[in-house]
Each structure stands twice: as C-alpha cells, then as structure tokens.
Amino acid sequence: MKPSRSQTSPQRRAYNIIWTAAEDYSFEPPFVAFFQDGEPDFYMNSVIGYVHKWYDPAVIGRLFDTLEGALFHETFDGLLWIALENCVYERESAERPVLRELRLSHAEQFFLQEQRLSRQQWMAQNSLVHALQAAKCREILGKNSGLVNPWERTLYSELQYNGEMNALEIEQTTLAILKKYFHFSSSAGKENSVRLFFQKLRLKLFRPLPFKVIRSENLMVGAPDTSLSTHHLTTNTSLSKHFQESQPRHGDALYIESCFGRSIFSQEENQQINLNLCQDAHQNCRLHFTDGILGPKVLEDPLVQKALEDAKRQGEKNRAFYQSNHQVYQRSILRLARQIQNAMLVHSLPLPVPNRSGQFHPSWVWRALTLNDTRVFLASVQEQQPDFSVDLLLDASASRLENQEMIATQAYILARGLQICGIPVQVCSFLSLRGFTVIRRFCSYQNVQKRQTQPSSETSRIFDYFAAGWNRDGLAFRGVGQLMESSHNKNRLLIILTDASPNDDRKIPSAPLHGRPISLDYSGKAGIQDALTEVRKLRQNHIQVMAILNGTEDDSEAARQIYGEDFIRIENLNQFSSAAGQLIQRQIEKARG
Structure with a gap:
C-alpha cells in the first residue's frame, strides 16, 4: 500500500x-x-x-x-x-x-x-x-x-x-x-x-x-512505538518543506490541533488575538486555545495517534492516583474550603441595602412616590457572596513529567475547594510546541448561584492534564489574561502551579530599537525577565498573581524574581491545602484591605 x-x-x-x-x-x-x-x-x-x-x-x-x-x-x-x-x-x-x-x-x-x-x-x-x-x-x-x-x-x-x-x-x-x-x-x-x-x-x-x-519538536508524551520503524527508508523520496521555520506554518497548526483539540475561538477571533498578543518578544510564536475537543480534521500520522493514546493513558493514571487516596484528598478539599470561607467572613465588605432608617439616599425617593416603598435610607450588612474569581494555570511542560499525577490532584483540590465556597474558577494548562503556546482549558467560570457540593463533569476534566514540550511563560500569561476577560467579578486572582523555569526553543527575536541587538534564547535571565514583565502587566490590569512551586530549591530565586513574595513551595500533598489556603487568604486580605 x-x-x-x-x-x-x-x-x-x-x-x-x-x-x-x-x-x-x-x-x-x-x-x-x-x-x-x-x-x-x-x-x-x-x-x-x-x-x-x-x-x-x-x-x-x-x-x-x-x-x-x-x-x-x-x-x-x-x-x-x-x-x-x-x-x-x-x-x-x-x-x-x-x-x-x-x-x-x-x-x-x-x-x-x-x-x-x-x-x-x-x-x-x-x-x-x-x-x-x-x-x-x-x-x-x-x-x-x-x-x-x-x-x-x-x-x-x-x-x-x-x-x-x-x-x-x-x-x-x-x-x-x-x-x-x-x-x-x-x-x-x-x-x-x-x-x-x-x-x-x-x-x-x-x-x-x-x-x-x-x-526534536514532536509531541512525545510516551516512548516511541517500535511499529513506526517498519517502513523502508530511502534518501530520494520527495518530501515537504522543512517543518521547523522561524514562524509556525499551516501544517504545524493542523498538527497542534490534531494533538490538542480544535480552537475555542473562530478563525477570525483567533487571528485577531494572535495579532494582538504575539508581538515583541513573541512575534514568531502563536497561541492556540482549546478545550481538548478534537475537530473533524485529525492527522492520520501514527505519531499523532500515539500522542493521543499516551495522553489518554496519563489521564487514567491521574484519576487512579487521586482515587488511591480519595478520602485523604476529600478532607484536603473540605479543609481548604473552610479556610477560604473563614477568610471571607473575617474580611467581608459592607453591602449597602435599602432600609427604613439610617443614612438618607436621595436617589431612592422615587421608590416612596411611585412604589409606596418607604425604604429610602441606607443600611449596611456584611457581604456574604464572594466578589472575586480565580484562575488556575498549570505548567504542562516536559519538566513536569515526573509530577503529572500530583499536579492534576493539586489543581483538582484547589478547584473543588473554591467551588464549594461559591467562587467562579477556571482551570487551564500551558505548554509550547512547534512555535505554538497551547492553552488547554479544563473548566471555565460557572455562574455560581449556590455552593457546589458535588463536582461537575467539567471539573473532573482536570485529570486529563498531561505534560510535554516547552514552556513560554510570558506568552502563556498573555493568553490566560485574554481568557480572564470573561470574568465579571471585581477582583481576579491568578494562581500558577509551576517550577518557575521559563524555557522555549523559539528565541526572543532581536529588536535593536528596544535595546536588543541580537536574538536571545528563551531561558535563564531572558526567560525570567519576560515572565516578570508579563506578571507586572497582569497586576497593572488589577489581577492578583501568585505561584505554587513544587520544583527544586534552586527555583525559589527565579520564583522570587518573577512573583515577588507571592509564592509558596509545596513539598508534599499533605501540606498542600493548608499552604494554598494561607496564600489565598493573603490575596483575599489584599483585595478587601
């Protein structure tokens, strides 16, 4: 054949x-x-x-x-x-x-x-x-x-x-x-x-x-399959153009969509987003936003099929890891929820409501004349509903391969604890491959009218998390900032689960007019500086940013440069809910202080 x-x-x-x-x-x-x-x-x-x-x-x-x-x-x-x-x-x-x-x-x-x-x-x-x-x-x-x-x-x-x-x-x-x-x-x-x-x-x-x-630039979630070696190799076969170029090509876009799923945006929206965000240090890169749902066009390449199979297998491992200690993790979720609820009670805000006595409110006089409602005075009650949303962003680069099950479980504990408190939460992961930074959304904000006592099927998709490729943190921050615009809450909080080690194979292009005479590797000082720049932009846009680390001790200095004091290090899952709860409490105090 x-x-x-x-x-x-x-x-x-x-x-x-x-x-x-x-x-x-x-x-x-x-x-x-x-x-x-x-x-x-x-x-x-x-x-x-x-x-x-x-x-x-x-x-x-x-x-x-x-x-x-x-x-x-x-x-x-x-x-x-x-x-x-x-x-x-x-x-x-x-x-x-x-x-x-x-x-x-x-x-x-x-x-x-x-x-x-x-x-x-x-x-x-x-x-x-x-x-x-x-x-x-x-x-x-x-x-x-x-x-x-x-x-x-x-x-x-x-x-x-x-x-x-x-x-x-x-x-x-x-x-x-x-x-x-x-x-x-x-x-x-x-x-x-x-x-x-x-x-x-x-x-x-x-x-x-x-x-x-x-x-190499292929998505390899697991080890290569020996069956891929069965085709006869010759040196004179006609081949397509070299797949690695300074900018991603259409073939790369199809490869990315085949491995990760179709875009959540229309073609026009996607083009405009990339035009707006893939500039300066990221002008040779692209963003791909997906919910992980495969489109009608999936490459029949065995490497793509194997990547999909390995991703599915990793999801099964993540779920088995959680179920192996289900009771322990469930207690962690409830403990985290109590910490957040206590912080919300302590730092709750006064909410103005109509009353028949108190401070006169002239703009409500029409109520007495039209509705025969004599409540034209202001009274204050303590606000009971949260006024903020939370985004969880999971580093899904190959440096996280050894911690995939733990990261998925951490994210799930955080998401469920927040949902129990009635807080809208959105969970995404990010990795980079072939010039594309892929932002995979597992669950989106929900219009929370009451506290969610049972997890939704959407929240359970967090266990589909897997790691591969590189991590272009700065571009990922731009991308998740785009998704956070759909939050209607006054205060927005972004939590990154990371090892604070930005590293991508696409360079930062030269820009002589901006003091960058040559292109730079996206790693080390240059990668950290770019991530820091984007974190500052998020904070200027009134988004609180903090990080949870479970990398090496050497990563703490890089994390401090990027996130300041707004990060914590987690040594094991037993201390996760308590430490994460303290960090969220700190952000609640900032938002309401």
Missing part, C-alpha cells in the same frame, strides 16, 4: 532513520538532522542513532544540556556533532562497510546543497561551523581541508575524536576544547569580555548550513 503524505512526513522519516541506526525504538530522539530543502539528512540522522548506540545517553545528554546554557550553544552543538561524527564513523564503519559510501555521498550532497543557497541565505547562520563542516567534507572527498586560518585549523584538528573514546572522555575533551578556544565555563551564566565581544559581532558570524542538526 502506498504510504500517505502524513506517513512519510520529514520528521517521522528522520525518527525512523535514527531508531534504526540506534537499534533501539524506546527513546525520543533529542536531535534530528535536515538539509536546507527540508529533506531528512539520512547520514547525519544515522550518526545521531549511532551516538545513542555506542555512548551513554545520560552522559552525552548532560554534555548537550551544559552547552545549552551558553551564549553560542548552537555553535557549540555544531562543533560537537562534527566531533561525534568522527567517533561513530570509526566505530561503526568496521561493522558496516557501506557507511563509507554513505559518508562520501553526504559530503557530495553538502556542496550540492551549498550551491543552491541564495545570497541572503549565505548571511544568516554560523560561518565557523560551516567552515569546519566544509573542511571535513573536502577531506572525505580526498581534498585538502581548505582551512587557512591557523586558529580554525588547530580547532578542527582537536575535534577529530577517535573511535576509542568513551562518553566521559568525549565530555571532558569537549569542555576542555571549548574552554581553550572560547573561554567557555561549564558553571554557566557568567558573562565575560570575550563572550560580550562575540555577542556584538554575532550577526556577522552567521550564515546557513547545507545541513543542520536541530532539537
């Missing part, structure tokens, strides 16, 4: 190449390789698979993670892949003689792709990595490396790792080379004069590479 277009998508074929070379189908490839025209690079994807096969993934992964915090992590990634290619070729070619022909073909393809680049393309990416890749390809084809610069020649020579090295030796050697040639420090985050100098010259150092190894 002829494969459908979705079955032969570039990213899926790249994954199959990697899994086949690795002889392991149980991992998500952290990198994939493509030529500039969007065709998967068969040889380099095989190299990625061989690296997984021959070297400890934990050590190699740690090395790439160390480099990711650097100013020039893309350059360092490129240099490391040049070195790793040499290692695995020496190891694998002894068992696989055909690898020599593939390597020769790849070198020839490098220069063929190079000839197709336009003048503008030549000025867009890293010239150092390009120069060393070109030198390697010339040598593979039996020519001189062509390197003239002595600094480049010595760097290139030291990157010729041999096949006898193990993973730890590769890690140590790489860090030593980067320290020697780039003054790189694995302690990360420390700016020095050399790095600042390169930062100013960055735009002059870049141009596109005929091929590039990039980080």
